Amino acid sequence: MKILLTGGSGYIGSVTTELLCDDGHEVVVFDNLERGHREAVDPRAKLMVGDLRDPQPIREAMRQAKPDAVVHFAAYALVGESMQDPHMYFENNLGGGLNLLAAMLESGVKKIIFSSTCATYGQPEVMPMTEALPQKPTNPYGESKLMFETALRWAQERNGIQPVFLRYFNACGATEKYGEDHDPETHLIPNVLKVALGQAPAVPVFGNDYPTPDGTCIRDYIHIVDLARAHILALEKEVTGAFNLGTGTGFSVQQVVETCQQVTGHEIPVALSPRRPGDPACLVAGATKAHEVLGWQPRYPDLQTIVQHAWNWHHAHPHGYRKE
Ligand code: UDP
DSSP: OEEEEETTTSHHHHHHHHHHHHTTOEEEEEEOOSSSOGGGSOTTSEEEEOOTTSHHHHHHHHHHHOOSEEEEOOSOOOHHHHHHOHHHHIIIIIIHHHHHHHHHHHHTOOEEEEEEEGGGSOSOSSSSBOTTSOOOOSSHHHHHHHHHHHHHHHHHHHHOOEEEEEEEOEEEOOOSSOOOOOSSOOOHHHHHHHHHTTSSSOEEEEOSOSSSTTSSOEEOEEEHHHHHHHHHHHHHSOOOEEEEESOSOOEEHHHHHHHHHHHHOOOOOEEEEOOOTTOOSBOOBOOHHIIIIIOOOOSOOOHHHHHHHHHHHHHHOTTTTTTO
């Protein structure tokens, strides 16, 4: 297949590009390189540099590439930042998405795998979370992703677009080549590993008074390779609709810190900090639909393995992609 993939220089996009190329697909990466890294774009893919907020470059890329399908990652993805600046999130995640959709409609490209998120659900009453739950985001990041899901659902109804919404839980881990490198880094596992590398004195723990057994937030950590494989399955199968992607097991911030200590053999001091606005207490996936319909099963559900792979990458790239 020929795939146009937006956001291929980012964390999940880079690994999905790698796996698509491994499987022999032809990949055109469309990316503005604002938050990603040129070095993270698999050299087997063709890179087109452009920003989705500008309607013209993506129309041109779509016309030139004539892809069989689109995989759409390019977006801002930080809950805290979205609470500070909601407009930035709607402009990029919704506005950019609409420009992408317009380009698809113009070029007659039907299939799109959209990188969505469990943040579209908000904080549900019941765990694990299935796709049937109401979507009530608690932050502009989740809302911006939900709004583009809605636009795609109407484009399915009225224009024959075939959307798949992959609602990720917490992406983590790495391949040998590609890993997580954000500036500033806000995600838990890389921040803990920074302490193990001696690059930070302690990891902040954002709140220990949540209604969870140890008081810290619970998340479902899913290996990046498993996420990438779900995109390939969704491309290969005649499916549309939403799929939650997680392991079905939740770990608290404290448990993640302990696992990182075991894997790295380093002491990880923590610094108790105030709650981070917009953070739900507990998010754990019910991924039965992805198992049944996509035939997807996580290969690396074990947190030790996930952290080990992340540690291997951070150890080999202590300053990320740029300063090697
Ligand atoms: N977290 C933390 N310290 C950090 C980074 C994150 O305590 O340095 C917490 C955060 O409040 C959340 C969980 O770890 O409860 C996962 O956060 P992350 O930013 O990795 O992913 P999110 O769930 O926001 O997508």
